[in-house]
Amino acid sequence: MSTNKDIAILGVGMHPWGKWGRNFVEYGVKAARDALADSGVNWRDIQFVSGAATIRNGYPGQVAGATFAQALGWQGAQVNTSYAACASGSQALAAARSKILSGECEVALVIGSDTTPKGFLKPQPGDRPDDPDWVRFRIGITNPTYFALYARRRIEMYGDTLEDFAQVKIKNAQHGLSNPNARYRKAFNAADVAASPMVADPLRLMDICATSDGAAAIIVSSVDYARKVGKAKAPRIAAISTVTPTFASALVEMPDIATDSAVAVPAQSFRAALPRKAYEEAGIGPEDVSLAEVYDLSTALELDWIEDLQLCARGDAAKLLREGVTRVGGRLPVNPSGGLACFGEAVPAQALAQVCELTWQLRGQAGERQVAGAKVGITANQGLFGHGSSVIVKA
Amino acid sequence: MSTNKDIAILGVGMHPWGKWGRNFVEYGVKAARDALADSGVNWRDIQFVSGAATIRNGYPGQVAGATFAQALGWQGAQVNTSYAACASGSQALAAARSKILSGECEVALVIGSDTTPKGFLKPQPGDRPDDPDWVRFRIGITNPTYFALYARRRIEMYGDTLEDFAQVKIKNAQHGLSNPNARYRKAFNAADVAASPMVADPLRLMDICATSDGAAAIIVSSVDYARKVGKAKAPRIAAISTVTPTFASALVEMPDIATDSAVAVPAQSFRAALPRKAYEEAGIGPEDVSLAEVYDLSTALELDWIEDLQLCARGDAAKLLREGVTRVGGRLPVNPSGGLACFGEAVPAQALAQVCELTWQLRGQAGERQVAGAKVGITANQGLFGHGSSVIVKA
Amino acid sequence: MSAVLKEQAVGVPVLDGWFTLDEQRPHLLGTRCTACGTYYFPKLKGFCRNPDCNGESFEEVPLSRTGKLWSFTSAAYQPPEPYVQVDKEAFVPFAIAAVELAKEKMIVLGQVVAGTGVESLRAGLEMELVLEPLADGKLTWKWKVAA
């Protein structure tokens, strides 16, 4: 069953992350052209353009799929644009997979790109007591609040320390040093992190990821098509989970100020549900995973994800970190790309960037950050409003 | 080949169009619950929620799929949200179809809902010479300009008259009189239309559609699933075309101020390409069509669509209208629902509303506006940025 | 924020109908589905979000005013608007609590009262709801370590 649902990754491309201040279309076209070149597929042969949307940039930002189809040259392809906050890229990838598996197309371009405004995100002006995003800022609850609550919970429950969180940053910074697409390529030590200002206790500025400009693109095809163009051994996508939460959702999620009430039905973890569905779909288990790219919006959140991915028992992620298991060279590297720590988040591109990294790793093209013998990679991310994803790529 | 790509429409539901001034979630949940009830499918059994996004309402408006999944009760379904301007609904429907045809799910909810601001749409404030939408307003080119240019072109090329355009309004108003979901249910005569103020010559206020609040939802499934739940005879979706234009695009489209240059490659009609792909996919031709729901953003545009759908030769649509062919009771009724003339446009819901109407017509449940012996219906619409769609539904 | 405007805001809630104005024993105000008993805060109208419930009828209920500290953090920098802005130098960091209400089986966020920093908090502490003004004088709910 699971093998029938595989699709092939023929090519990947990125525009380096940064704060370039240019139009997102330019980044996306660069990434798309690189992915096309990497795949050997001609733009005219792309039958479906699957865009990941961003909510910024006014109108044009909304229409990623069609915008890139126009910029690359209208050629009559089918198009779709997915919006799912941080999971937009995975949903766009899932849309392309469905189009391929249904036989509606053989080869598709999946693309996400963003130009981010400077400074912290903040809500639209106006008085909107019905909008939870407005309400929480009105009473003083910002984005870092949520990440900090999860981080502090780890300290209280599992005995994690600020030093553990700093080590996540140090590890990921080390990974990203040689990544040409990373925005930050600088090594840090524990003293550097400890010297960075506290933002939301226990998280310091260096524990929290920035927002960046960037773009990622992927050419995917049916396994038959891959064979036909001489790429029978291309990495395969074995699972894409984009499940919604199950009521009652156990964690208080941005932008809410309360969880669901679990009086009528039991509370459920959304983050844990995402990879569970992916493993089931791929027909493999956590024991098969060689490496993971997870959404380290904060350093501490990387530890949560490691447990949600069932790569260790609940509460043991810091132990793995301390033992060096999760660094490149360890048994199970996490965020070999450098993660959000080195990239900063470019919302609609980020989930695709994770898959680009897995592709390079599984092909053995990751250079100094190469994970030896990488066979199976998994991604995880989560965004606003019940959006999240987990993708499994295998060699 | 084409029969393998069919999916079944198990249920449809709408929230009446109007200017209700309430939250779009409320409209959408009403439409979804009606569609679920109509289908007999339990909400818990829905495996995929495919939302059509709106660009209004700030954040929450973006996340139609997940927002409705939460409002109906998070139950772990997969989710996707499509944005494609006026074609958002069709893209959401296409996403659900792919998910079903790929075997990833058996039954899905497709949903679109909108709350529109009062008054004409206008661009965001600020000075943005790089944004074509800003530029065209800066030099005095509004939305009606485009529709009026197309309408005047008909007068110049085919000899259409203002009276012809008025007759489209009169016909559609007559159709919508008995439609419980229509916003405007009032008959008009030629004198009424002639008395309405000129907006953009040759189009009067009554030639141009309004913007409305509204919601539409559809439950679709695999043909096997339909059989299993005793709905083997449910109407089928035989085609969904969401192609992009082919360069060089021949018509100047909102918000551009120029067409593509056709010096290197020939000019192509985007509108004509949309149904062409749909016919090809369904394996049928214009001669098989019993009725059509087309996007009458203006009265004159309905005539363009009739020709783009190949229901008559280029330039002959007004003749069909004059002969009564396109009214209910005629050989080939167009916009039996009353069309945008009676609904006003609720962007992410509108393309789904067209499919709801075809469903009721093919089931013989359209009451006073019933098209006798309806067997095959086709829709057409077009939005901003190279988005458009055409859907074929058959009994 | 002028002194006059601030004066007028005294006793005015930052959000209408979100909590009672009882100075001694304030309560957050939620709703409860009359069909399945699920609580909602903020108040939900319309349709129950329990996927097994078709409830469309809700009653307004005061939520438990005490609960256990689930986790906590601080705002070391002034949050952006619509948080009421004060001079950068005048901003005093505050703690934020996530408190688990036993009866409602839900976690509710809120600021911690002025003067209580994260160093005096730990998970499991019993917390109670009080009212305190924001910088514009409008009242909000806050969490306080129970006596």
Added chain:
Amino acid sequence: MSAVLKEQAVGVPVLDGWFTLDEQRPHLLGTRCTACGTYYFPKLKGFCRNPDCNGESFEEVPLSRTGKLWSFTSAAYQPPEPYVQVDKEAFVPFAIAAVELAKEKMIVLGQVVAGTGVESLRAGLEMELVLEPLADGKLTWKWKVAA
């Protein structure tokens, strides 16, 4: 719009670099792909939009200043901002033209000069480009029936 501000705007284009300021024979300014020859208006940088062309190099070119009227309409009501607003009573409806440039094989929109209404237009008329001020005094391109 004050008289002083309007004075300062005399001769200033509404959009920088979109057209030449030659009063007698103005041209719209586009770009042309050096690989495939496709014209772009407004100017395109970056990547050619012809799907069969990988061109990334463009030269600035003046577009033909005459063409044939493809279609036309009017603005009977004042367009919303950023169109420069005047008093409702002072607003004078204007015509709008879509003009086909033969050499570039493209259609370009623009206002028709003041004083020419739709009643004097018909498809196929030869049109030429001129400059006229908007209500704020800034110059824009307009189409005029060729002499």
